[in-house]
Amino acid sequence: MILHHLRNASAVVQLAEHRLLVDPMFSEPGSMPSFRFLARGGQRNPIVPLPDATEAALEGVTGVIITHEHPDHLDRPGLAWIRDRGLPVWTNAVDAANLRRKGLEVRELVDGALGMRIETVTNRHGRGLVGWLMGPVAGYYLAHPDEPSLYLVGDAVLTDAVLDAIDRLQPDVIVAPAGTANFGLGDILFSVDELVTVARRAKGVLLLNHLEAVDHCRTTRLQLRARMAAEGLADRVFVPEDGEALRFDERTGTRPEPRLTATPRPGLQKWLTAKIAGT
Ligand SMILES: [Zn+2]
Known part of the structure; x- marks a missing residue:
């Protein structure tokens, strides 16, 4: 497996014959508003450009995975890029209908798709009211x-569902959001303490994204690397720079049966977040 980290959650993952673009946010710096809706100190987004390696990384992409339809995971240029190439888009039932309306060729990412064992893990993208407002989102285990097996956690705070997926599925590689995003109503992504818990629980490696790319993600790479080193986790936790490609070959051989989970249905929040996303 080669995981080419581009920016924020955007990456190209090479899994055998598949080259999958995950969560494309391709906007020029400053072309989207601040995401610190209810907090001071905002900046227009994204706050950094795509890395130089992007064009080469995107060559030969065979399909796209959208974890959820928020603007830092699919923006207008990302949407146009996919549509221009007519690439298949893999997602879950929450986003499928809306993405079809946008002219994408959508397929549901269910067990067996792409020749892989797949489990959808339902997330909380915040707690209390803000978690509800952010809508139902999910992550994917792909084997x-x-x-090596891969767990794309997607946007989440730490829940029993995430820990249960890590314990049960023992993914070789976990990709998790680490910016501690907050737009003024409480954290909507893992805190650094929660990431330490995830890293300790995991048997494989942990790769962190959502860093220094959008204005509501305030945790820096330096802070994370220092904390993981202090916890003795630096050899299993990777904090890639934008444009960095990492190769993982190690497989534990653990391949438990994925569990069939009920896919959350889109509700009022879906309409709300689609309005905010505005793609
Ligand atoms: Zn995000």
Whole structure:
């Protein structure tokens, strides 16, 4: 497996014959508003450009995975890029209908898709009211028979569902959001303490994203690396720079049966977040 981290949650993942673009946010710096809706000190987004390596990384992409339809995971240029190439888009039932309306060729990312064992893990993207407002979102466990297994956690705060997925599925590689995003109503992504818990619980490696790319994610790479080193976790926790490609070959051989989970249905929040996303 090669995981080419681009910016924020955007990455290209090479899994055997598949080259999957995950969560494309391709906007120029400053072309989206601040995401610190209810907090001071905002900046227009994204706050950094895409890395130089982007164009080469996007060559030969065979499909796209959208974890959820928020503007830092799919923006207008990302949408146009996919549409221009007619690439298949893999997502869950929450976002499928809306993405089809936007002219994308959408397929549901269910067990067996892409020749992989797949489990959808439902997330909380914040707690209390803000968690409700952010809408139902999910992450994916993807196990290709010839590759290390991968758990794309997607946007989440720490819940029993995430810990249960880590314990049960023992993914070789976990990709988790680490910016401690907050737009003024409480954290909507893992705190650094929660990431330490995730790293301790995981048997494989942890790769962190959502760093120094959008204005409501305030945790820095330096802070994270220092904390993980202090916890003795630096050898299993990767904090890539934008444009950095990492290769993972190690497989534990653990391949438990994915669990069939009920896919959350889109509700009022979906309409709300789609309005905010505005793609
Ligand atoms: Zn996000």
